[in-house]
Each structure stands twice: as structure tokens, then as C-alpha cells.
Amino acid sequence: MENKEIKFLKLQQIIDAHEGKISHLIAILQESQAEYGYLPKEVLTYIATAMGISPATVLGVATFYAQFSLIPKGKYVIRVCDGTACHVRGSEPIMMGLRKELSLSADKPTSDDLMFTLETVSCLGACGLAPVVVADEEVHGQMTPDGILEVVKKLASAASEN
Amino acid sequence: MSGKITINGQLIDFTDEKNILAVARNAGIDIPTLCYHPELTIVGACRLCVVEIERMGIQASCSTAPADGMVVYTNSEKVNKVRKMVLELLLANHDRECTTCDSSGACKLQKYASDYGIKRLRYPNRAQMLPLDVSSLSVVRDPNKCILCGLCVRVCKEKQGIGVWDFKNRGSRTEIVAAMDQPLSESACINCGQCIAVCPCGALTSNSSAIQEVWSAIRDPKKTVVCQIAPAPRAALGEEFDLGSVEVTGKIVSALRKVGFDKVFDTVFTADMTTIEESNEFLGRLVKGENLPLFTSCCPGWVKYAEQFHPELLNNLSSCRSPQQMFGSLLKKKYAKDLGVAPEDLFVVSIMPCTAKKYEAKRPEFMTEGSYDVDAVLTTVETARLFREAGIIFKNLEDSRFDQPMEQATGSGVLFGATGGVMESVVRYVAGKLLNAEGRVDVEFTRGMEDTKIASINVGDNKLTLAVANGLAAAEALIEKIQSGELNVHAVEIMACPGGCVGGGGQPFQNNSEHRLARAKEIYNIDSKLVLHKAQDNEDLDKIFEKYWNGCCNHETHHDLHTHYQAKKRIAGNEIVIKDGEGPEITVCLGEGCLKKGSLAIVEKLANLPVKVKGVFCLESCGEGISVKVNNEILHVTEENVIDSIKAKCGCSCGCCS
Incomplete structure (x- = not known):
């Protein structure tokens, strides 16, 4: 049986690879998230127990950084830039269009089929391309509400083909 | 580093102070702080301690080191404006x-x-x-x-x-x-x-929900309400009424009678009882050479810590109940019968410097005929509130005495209120018993606010090494030394709070080292003022032991005055499904102890079988081997024998493991 299918075994390997060093906690959390897609509480508790540190501390680190998520994320993460430049060039209609298409809201960022997660970012540093959307790690400049729906459709069909 | 800095126009010498704040405070200039504590690391979060430094502008004085020639203003217009702004933002x-x-x-x-x-x-x-x-x-x-x-x-x-x-x-x-x-x-x-x-x-x-429970009991005509007062509050309750850290035992007794308590007793009485039971337990272990070092068990914070973090030490903990619980047991099991009341109609209140005592009182092992041995615990601060609500002018109260037949108390019991006190009491008892020492035997090493104190004393031909720790971080360091073999000790006293009970979490604000020191000093004062100083000199206690248990340190006292400990998990949580399967359900412990022994290897082994594997962060059965639960029974297994052990208990015929 693959290690990956048995909870915690892979996690212990990650911790062991870092020799259980507390100074490596962020890296351990990053790799664990890569493995599980997000950081469930039992994973945080396991890390704390195996490393002999307080669970509150692990939770503190995991909730401090925006890169960590304690709730499941979709297969594809769509990040709409809402920095000043993107905002004035029309990021809001893009966001509205995406939410409507995917039946999402500010309180519900992930679709029920765990396919898409919608996030806003404050600036991607690509203001010259405003408005910018990053979909599945790919940067799309000068986006429009219609253009992003095309991207979403492509991702959805790519997923169904696999 | 040393030098001179100017604060508000006043030239001040500094030596090893780490920050401007300390230099100013030592010179009698106060600077407000919220996030600063002299005994903890400095984070500079609240920004209230800002000062104006020439050529540096507005800086947090807690995190700025003094430098020779610095010119500092602590109350300039700019400083006060910033502080007001900070306060406004905090208040928002x-x-x-x-x-x-x-x-x-x-x-x-x-x-x-x-x-x-x-x-x-x-x-x-x-x-x-x-x-x-x-x-x-x-x-x-x-x-x-x-x-x-x-x-x-x-x-x-x-x-x-x-x-x-x-x-x-x-x-x-x-x-x-x-x-x-x-x-x-x-x-x-x-x-x-x-x-x-x-x-x-x-x-x-x-x-503080106990205050209301106490009022209800006092107003209930069916209830006989009795009270016990721990050593530490008597040196601190006065602070709540502007009397300072001076003894107010007599006033507390008077106030409690005015509030409506039927009987008022002294926890020092059962502290003496603890000393006798625990000292004899200690001597017994020394003779047998087992379960050493002995760890004290009076502090409910330490006991819970040991249950969660040191299950391997639970046999080393003294089996004695704490003085609070000994009194509770005595009152509910024995005294209630003397009064002719049922245990549930005797309402026992204890006044403690401690918030953990509230938890201890509700431990299921401390019950008599379905009612808790101690019904309500009031902290020192809550007791002061009870008195205020009752309209008592505390300052003007006459002294009053504790009730018979448990009135007598020795100085040794009072010492329980400060760090090192339990150890000193045990030493006094042993000195009296084995060396026939008379009067007061002062043990200097146990006194003082240092977080760890270790000393060796000679008892006859034997040398005993004793250790005292307060604060659990210090205790943990001490335990590490003992377990690594670096330190060989015979007995260890551990109190969770800095300074011992005088610095308990239920003591009046400010609860800092200055106040802890003053309270501890008063504890030693009380001891020196009392007539008796060794637990065995308490004649009332002798009579009570004789009357209720046919003497001390026997099978009967063991039943009523001792307890047992149970490993406890550190975090609550359900069992987690690690691998689904059709076969029987097996839960593997993933607590720190079992993980270190290799419980994950067992998970891996089991995952290859068609069973359902679950994990939980501690099965609360720490012992030899790794804990595994099958059919609601916990087995202690090793990686080698896990399959065979489960086979023997599983009882199913699926044949998956054969």
C-alpha cells in the first residue's frame, strides 16, 4: 500500500526529513499542505505531538501566514488581483462574474465539487497588465469578465478529461 | 555596560539594566506598561511605555537599551500625546x-x-x-x-x-x-x-460562579455550611482591603461567621495531616527503596501536568490527597456523621489562593456518597468580593478563632503556603521523629523565591538530597536532570505557581514578585509566632486520627486520605480514521509517548490488513509498550507482537490476520 493513502505516515517522513527541528516548522507546514491540499486540524495536532511543541503554537503559525489554509481548497485556485491598479481597471466585475458562474460568495470561496477556490490578492506586482487574474498558477493579464469565464471553462474541461 | 543617562533633567547612573524602563523605575520614575513583565521576554507590543529620546525621537522604553549620555523625557507633551492616542486605540x-x-x-x-x-x-x-x-x-x-x-x-x-x-x-x-x-x-x-x-x-x-453557589447554600436552611481556609490567603487577603500583606486569619474567620458559615476550619490542620501521611510514605519508600524520588502532590496544577506530560512519574507522586481534599474527605465521610447530617447536606467551601483547586474539587475521585468532598472553592479575590457583598467592614473586624475539634494548627502546616514549605514540613517531621528534635527546625535552603533549590541534609547516617521547584518550566528542567541521571534526589516538592501558593492564580492583583515575597515573609512570620512547629505536635490532629481512623498511616487513612493518578490526554479530540476497512476496528495511540516508541510503525503494519485503523492523540493508558485499543480493551504491544496480541483479543473470525 502506498504511504500516501495512510494518514500521518507521509507526515512523519516530512518531519523526519527536517529532523523535527522547530525552526523548520514553516517548511514542514508547507510540505504537509502540498501533501494534503490543506492543513486539517488533525495534521496540525500530529505535527505538534510529533515535534513536542504546543498545538497552540502550531495553530498560530498556520493561521498567521496567508499561504496556509485550514479548510479544503479547490483543485484550481483562482486569485483575482484587487490592488489599486487592477481595481480601477475593473477587477470587481471579474470577481462578480466568477462568483456568479461558480455560485460562490465572499463567505463561500470554494465550490462544492472542490474544483475551484476564489481568492482576492492585494497586489501581484504586475500592475502593467491590470486587471490580472492568476488561475491555476498561470497569469492572465488584461482580463475581462468574459475572458476569465473562458479560462474557467478550459480548466473545468481539462479536469473532466483527466 | 554602565554609564549615566538624563531622565526628565535628572542625571541617573545605570549599570546592568536592560532597558530605559528599568532605569527609570529604579530611579522612582514610573512609566505605564501593559505588555511588559520584568520576568518575561520583552515584545514591545502595547507601545504605552514610549518615551522621547533626544536625536532618536519616540521609542518604546521597554525595548530600548540605555546608552551613556542619552537624554530621555518620560512625560513630555509629545510623549503624553502619543500615550493618550495609544490608550484610545487600545480602548477602541x-x-x-x-x-x-x-x-x-x-x-x-x-x-x-x-x-x-x-x-x-x-x-x-x-x-x-x-x-x-x-x-x-x-x-x-x-x-x-x-x-x-x-x-x-x-x-x-x-x-x-x-x-x-x-x-x-x-x-x-x-x-x-x-x-x-x-x-x-x-x-x-x-x-x-x-x-x-x-x-x-x-x-x-x-x-467565579462559586460565589453564587456559596450564597445559595448559606441561604438554604437544609444545608450546614462549613469552610476551610488555606495558608496563603491569610497573608494576602488583607491586600484587598488596603491592609497590605499582613496576617488576617482572625479577621477572615470573623468575616466568614458574619457571612453565615456554621463552622470555620483551618486547612493548616489537614496540611499537618498531609505532612504526617506523606512523611511516613516517604520514609517507607526510603526503606523499600522504591518509587524514589517522591514527588509532592499538594499542587493540583502540578498533578494535572504530571498526568499529561509525565505519566511515567505517576508512581513517584505521593499518593496523599492535597490538604484541601483531605479536609473535604474528613468532613464528608466522618464529621458529617458526628453532626448527624447527610454528606450532601454538608456544604464544604474552601478558600484558596488557587484557581486549579476549583478543578481539583470536581475530580470524580474526590466524592462521598455521590457528593463532592469540596462543594465550592473561592479564590482569595472572590472571598474578598463575598465579604464586600455581605457589607462587612473587614478592617474593623475583631479576631476570631477556628472551630473545635480541629482548632490546633502548627507553623509547619502554614509553611505550605510558600514554595519549599511542604519540604520544610517533611524535614521537620522527620527530624522530630528520627532525631527527636524539639521545637522549631528551620530549613534554610527551602526558603526564597529561586525557581529551583537543591540541598543535601544528614539524617543520622543517611544523607538525603531534596529538591524544591516552583513554576513548571523550572520543574521540567529539574525532572530532565533527574531522569538523565545527572541529579540523584530522594524527594522533590513542586508547586506550579512562581513562589508557591502565595503567588497563586487566585491571589490579589498585583501578583508580582514583590508581593509574592512579602506574602512569603508573612507566612514565615506566622510560623514563628505560633506555639507549635511540627506536624506531630498537633494534639487535635492526634485525637482526630485516633477517633476516625484508629491512628495515622494505616489502611483506613489510605482509603480516605490518599488517591491515585491517571494518565491524561493533552488535547481532546475524536478518533481519526487513518484507513478504512471492512474488518474489526483498531485504534492506535498517537500520543507523544507512544509515537516515540514507534506507534506509527504499528499503524503501517495494520494498514496492510483489511481492518479499520483509527488514531487518537492519547488513549490515556501510558505504560510499557504502545497502547492499542481492540474491542474496547486497551493492549500494550510492541511492533513485533502487535498482530499476535490483537489476534488473541479480536475474537473475530474474518481470518484477515492469519
Whole structure:
């Protein structure tokens, strides 16, 4: 049986690879998230127990950084830039269009089929391309509400083909 | 480094002070602080201690080191303007329901707002009100009052070595929560209340529901209400009534009678009882050479810590109940019969310096015929509130004496209130018993506020090494030394709170080293004023032992006055499905101890079988081997014998393991 299918075994390997060093906690959390897609509480508790540190501390680190998520994320993460430049060039209609298409809201960022997660970012540093959307790690400049729906459709069909 | 700095035009010498704040305070110049504590690391979070430094501008004095020639102003126009602004911003994030706050009058934020004349806030209050955490028997957390100074986080991590609290999220969504954002009662919290002692703004308070329970009992004609008073409150309760850290035992007894208690007893009486039972237990272990070193068990914070973090030491803990629980047991099991009342109609209240005693009183092992041995625990601060509510003018009270037939108390029992006191009591008892020492035998090494004290004493031909620790971080370091073999000791006293019970989480604000020292000094004063100083000299106690148990240290006292300990998990949580399967369900312990012994290898082994494998963060059965639960039975197995052991217990015929 693959290690990956048995909870915690892979996690212990990650911790062991870092020799259980507390100074490596962020890296351990990053790799664990890569493995599980997000950081469930039992994973945080396991890390704390195996490393002999307080669970509150692990939770503190995991909730401090925006890169960590304690709730499941979709297969594809769509990040709409809402920095000043993107905002004035029309990021809001893009966001509205995406939410409507995917039946999402500010309180519900992930679709029920765990396919898409919608996030806003404050600036991607690509203001010259405003408005910018990053979909599945790919940067799309000068986006429009219609253009992003095309991207979403492509991702959805790519997923169904696999 | 040393030199001179000018503060407010006054030239001041400094030597090894780490920050300007300390230099100023040593010179008698006060600077307000909320997040600063001299015994904890400095974070500079609250910004209230700002000062103006020439050529450096406005700086936080807690995190700026003094340098020769520095010119500092602590109360310039600019400084006070910034401080007012800081206070306004802090108050905007603070639920200002001061009239209903337990900390009103003992709140630094309230005091500074008044000192700095904050009359009107320019900022609206936080819109959203968050729910309170009232799950713990000892500590209540009100996130709406928290100003995120982080003192609770630091005291729990640095002094207690546990780290129950930490920050969650960041920016405006930052909150201080217990592990995994679960209720405090489901965390590793040992209920010591040191976070309450350092909280500057009422966000952490003691769970004071007991006050109402006490009133109800007093007003219930069916109930006989009795009280016991621990050693430490008598040296601290006076602070609540502007009397300072002086003995107020007689006044407390009078006040309790006025409130309506039927009988008032002294926990020192059962502290003497503890000394006798524990000393004989210690001597017995020395003869047999087993379960050494002996660890004291009076402190419920330490006991819970040991159950959670050191299950391997549970046989070393003295089996004696704490003085509070010995008295509870005595009253409910024996004294109630003398009075002709049922145990449930005898309402036992104890006055303690401690919030963990509230938890101890509700431990299921301390019950008599279905009623708790101790029904309600009031902290020193809550007791003062009870007196105020009763309209008692505490200052003017005449002294009153404790009730018969348990009136006598020795100085040795009083010493339980300060760190080292239990050890000193045991030494006195042993000196009296084995060396026929008379009068007071002072043990100097146990005294003082150092967090770890170790000394060897000669008893006849034998040399005994004894250790005393206060604060669980210090205790943990001591335990490590003992377990590594670096240190060989015979007995260890551990108190969770810095300074021992005088610095308990239920003691009056300010609960700092200065006050702890003053209270401890008064404890030793009380001892020197009393006539008796060794537990065995307590004649009332002799009579009680004889009357109720046919003497001391026998099978009967063992039943009523001793207890047992049980490994406890550090974090609550359900069993987690690691691998689904059709076959029987097997739960593997993933607690720290079992993980270290290799429980994950067992998980891997089992996962290859068609069984359902679950994991849980401690099965609370720490012992030899790794804990595995099959058919609701916990087995202790090794990686080698796990399959065979499970086969023997599983009882199913699926044949998956053959």
C-alpha cells in the first residue's frame, strides 16, 4: 500500500526529513499542505505531538501566514488581483462574474465539487497588465469578465478529461 | 555596560539594566506598561511605555537599551500625546463594560485611562462581539476585552513551559486562543491561573460562579455550611482591603461567621495531616527503596501536568490527597456523621489562593456518597468580593478563632503556603521523629523565591538530597536532570505557581514578585509566632486520627486520605480514521509517548490488513509498550507482537490476520 493513502505516515517522513527541528516548522507546514491540499486540524495536532511543541503554537503559525489554509481548497485556485491598479481597471466585475458562474460568495470561496477556490490578492506586482487574474498558477493579464469565464471553462474541461 | 543617562533633567547612573524602563523605575520614575513583565521576554507590543529620546525621537522604553549620555523625557507633551492616542486605540478594541467586569478596580487599562484623563474616545468600539470561553472550571476568557498584549501567552510558555495560549490569525482578526481553537477545558491547561495573574485588562478572569453557589447554600436552611481556609490567603487577603500583606486569619474567620458559615476550619490542620501521611510514605519508600524520588502532590496544577506530560512519574507522586481534599474527605465521610447530617447536606467551601483547586474539587475521585468532598472553592479575590457583598467592614473586624475539634494548627502546616514549605514540613517531621528534635527546625535552603533549590541534609547516617521547584518550566528542567541521571534526589516538592501558593492564580492583583515575597515573609512570620512547629505536635490532629481512623498511616487513612493518578490526554479530540476497512476496528495511540516508541510503525503494519485503523492523540493508558485499543480493551504491544496480541483479543473470525 502506498504511504500516501495512510494518514500521518507521509507526515512523519516530512518531519523526519527536517529532523523535527522547530525552526523548520514553516517548511514542514508547507510540505504537509502540498501533501494534503490543506492543513486539517488533525495534521496540525500530529505535527505538534510529533515535534513536542504546543498545538497552540502550531495553530498560530498556520493561521498567521496567508499561504496556509485550514479548510479544503479547490483543485484550481483562482486569485483575482484587487490592488489599486487592477481595481480601477475593473477587477470587481471579474470577481462578480466568477462568483456568479461558480455560485460562490465572499463567505463561500470554494465550490462544492472542490474544483475551484476564489481568492482576492492585494497586489501581484504586475500592475502593467491590470486587471490580472492568476488561475491555476498561470497569469492572465488584461482580463475581462468574459475572458476569465473562458479560462474557467478550459480548466473545468481539462479536469473532466483527466 | 554602565554609564549615566538624563531622565526628565535628572542625571541617573545605570549599570546592568536592560532597558530605559528599568532605569527609570529604579530611579522612582514610573512609566505605564501593559505588555511588559520584568520576568518575561520583552515584545514591545502595547507601545504605552514610549518615551522621547533626544536625536532618536519616540521609542518604546521597554525595548530600548540605555546608552551613556542619552537624554530621555518620560512625560513630555509629545510623549503624553502619543500615550493618550495609544490608550484610545487600545480602548477602541476593548469591551468597556467596566461595571460588570470582574477585574474592575484591578485593571491596568482602566487605571491608565483614568490617569491619562481619557474622557471621550474618537473611535467607535469593535462592532462584533465574540463569545466567551466559560468551559474551564478555573479560567474565563473574554476575547472582547483582550488587547493582545501577549502576557498570557508568554507566562504559560516561559514560566509553565506548556503554551496553552497562542495568537491565532493576524491583523485585525488576531485573537488569543487555546490549542486548535478548542474550549480551554479541552486543552492541556493545568488551571494554575498565572495567565489571570498577568492579564492587565480583565480578558482572563477566574471562574467565579462559586460565589453564587456559596450564597445559595448559606441561604438554604437544609444545608450546614462549613469552610476551610488555606495558608496563603491569610497573608494576602488583607491586600484587598488596603491592609497590605499582613496576617488576617482572625479577621477572615470573623468575616466568614458574619457571612453565615456554621463552622470555620483551618486547612493548616489537614496540611499537618498531609505532612504526617506523606512523611511516613516517604520514609517507607526510603526503606523499600522504591518509587524514589517522591514527588509532592499538594499542587493540583502540578498533578494535572504530571498526568499529561509525565505519566511515567505517576508512581513517584505521593499518593496523599492535597490538604484541601483531605479536609473535604474528613468532613464528608466522618464529621458529617458526628453532626448527624447527610454528606450532601454538608456544604464544604474552601478558600484558596488557587484557581486549579476549583478543578481539583470536581475530580470524580474526590466524592462521598455521590457528593463532592469540596462543594465550592473561592479564590482569595472572590472571598474578598463575598465579604464586600455581605457589607462587612473587614478592617474593623475583631479576631476570631477556628472551630473545635480541629482548632490546633502548627507553623509547619502554614509553611505550605510558600514554595519549599511542604519540604520544610517533611524535614521537620522527620527530624522530630528520627532525631527527636524539639521545637522549631528551620530549613534554610527551602526558603526564597529561586525557581529551583537543591540541598543535601544528614539524617543520622543517611544523607538525603531534596529538591524544591516552583513554576513548571523550572520543574521540567529539574525532572530532565533527574531522569538523565545527572541529579540523584530522594524527594522533590513542586508547586506550579512562581513562589508557591502565595503567588497563586487566585491571589490579589498585583501578583508580582514583590508581593509574592512579602506574602512569603508573612507566612514565615506566622510560623514563628505560633506555639507549635511540627506536624506531630498537633494534639487535635492526634485525637482526630485516633477517633476516625484508629491512628495515622494505616489502611483506613489510605482509603480516605490518599488517591491515585491517571494518565491524561493533552488535547481532546475524536478518533481519526487513518484507513478504512471492512474488518474489526483498531485504534492506535498517537500520543507523544507512544509515537516515540514507534506507534506509527504499528499503524503501517495494520494498514496492510483489511481492518479499520483509527488514531487518537492519547488513549490515556501510558505504560510499557504502545497502547492499542481492540474491542474496547486497551493492549500494550510492541511492533513485533502487535498482530499476535490483537489476534488473541479480536475474537473475530474474518481470518484477515492469519
